Amino acid sequence: MIRVDSTATDRFDTSRFEASRNRLASLAYRLLGSATDAEDAVQDAFLHWQSADRQQIKVPEAWLTKVVTNLCLDRLRSAQARRERAAGVWLPEPLLAGDPMLGPADTFEQRESVSLAMLTLMERLSPLERAVYLLREAFSYSHTEIAEILDVTESASQQHLHRARHRITATRRRGAEVDPASARAIVEEFLAAATSGRMERLVALLTDDAIAIADSNGAGLAKTLLRYDTPERVAAVARTGFKPTPAKRRLAGGPPAIHYALVNRTPALLFLLGDQVTGTVTFDVTDGKIATVRGIAAPARLVRLTGTWRRHGPNFPLIAQW
Structure with missing residues (x-):
């Protein structure tokens, strides 16, 4: 047997x-x-x-x-x-x-x-x-x-x-795939314009039907999502959100570093305190302009991303101390 x-x-x-x-x-x-x-x-x-x-x-x-x-x-x-x-x-x-x-x-x-x-x-x-x-x-x-x-x-x-x-x-929003170098250049220009408060340049980087969506205080639930539906409103909220102030640094727990990354295979910015990702902003780039901006700060939705960052992601920041 x-x-x-x-x-x-x-x-x-x-x-x-x-x-x-x-x-x-x-x-x-x-x-x-x-x-x-x-x-x-x-x-x-x-x-x-x-x-x-x-x-x-x-x-x-x-x-x-x-x-x-x-x-x-x-x-x-x-x-x-x-x-x-x-x-x-x-x-x-x-x-x-x-x-x-x-x-x-x-x-x-x-x-x-x-x-x-x-x-x-x-x-x-x-x-x-x-x-x-x-x-x-x-x-x-x-x-x-x-x-x-x-x-x-x-x-x-x-x-x-x-x-x-x-x-x-x-x-869906149609457009040719953007090569990585061009996408990064557009996002870096957006970051520079937003942190310096250049409203006119921000609007120029956006499509005519650009939108922005953010999960507000990080709860990630339907009632907290914020939506901005014109390039002028998107540019205004970007200028307000990205321009550093002492009050924002205190609220964030310190001056975060800002890194460029690919999130879900699209260009993105990551905000980090130490090795902890505290937020990400992603960009849909269409025909050389930004069509959609998404901000995600819900801690529960950043756990896996932070783990991957710690294993694979660290690189030179675009801004070492925001």
Whole structure:
């Protein structure tokens, strides 16, 4: 009689799950827009994996993708029922370049799918539309595979994709991808103009329909989001917010350093006290101008970004002491 070492089998099965963890996390993050929720969904999938009859699972990657996707759909539906993620009043959790949760970046669709602009835009989609769109556009699953993952027909998958593309196309801001050097130069010029209070130059750096969104006091909830809808108002709030004063330094707990970084693969500024990120401002750059400015200061949404910064991010600041 042959005895099977269950401990060795468990180790092997755990290693198979871990081999898929980053891919599953990047899918969950795109679906949920929250790294914290994505980690929870992946951990729940691991518990499902442990309790399943794994010898009956022929393709672990497909099985795990289905479990994670459906766990995320359950979370999206629950969030919608609590009215916590209404479109236009929610900001995604930012991720710093180098974070494996950002996932693949080989194609434009993969890079776009993890941008804060697209994550915000996808709040307009139903959970199923969002899942189909991401599985197809960001992860290149066929409609046959998507139908199996979501327990829908291929025809239904195609219809969900059609509706999702229509809704996204109707509201997205189109523009060619900006090369990294040009994007950095624009953001650095914006910072220089804002900290010196040059209103006219700030307006010139913004598109005619520029907007700014900020999570105010850092609570990150719908009631605290602030929105500015004209280039003049965006420039005014940037001049007020970026121009340093002793009172602002006291409120911040000291003079923060300001660093340039890539957040969700878009240009950004990070505010740091020591090695702690206290805020980030991201910029959507379109055709050489800034179309959207997003300010995120909610401490809970900066935990993972701070951890990534400590591991990979430190560089020379644009401003050593603001």
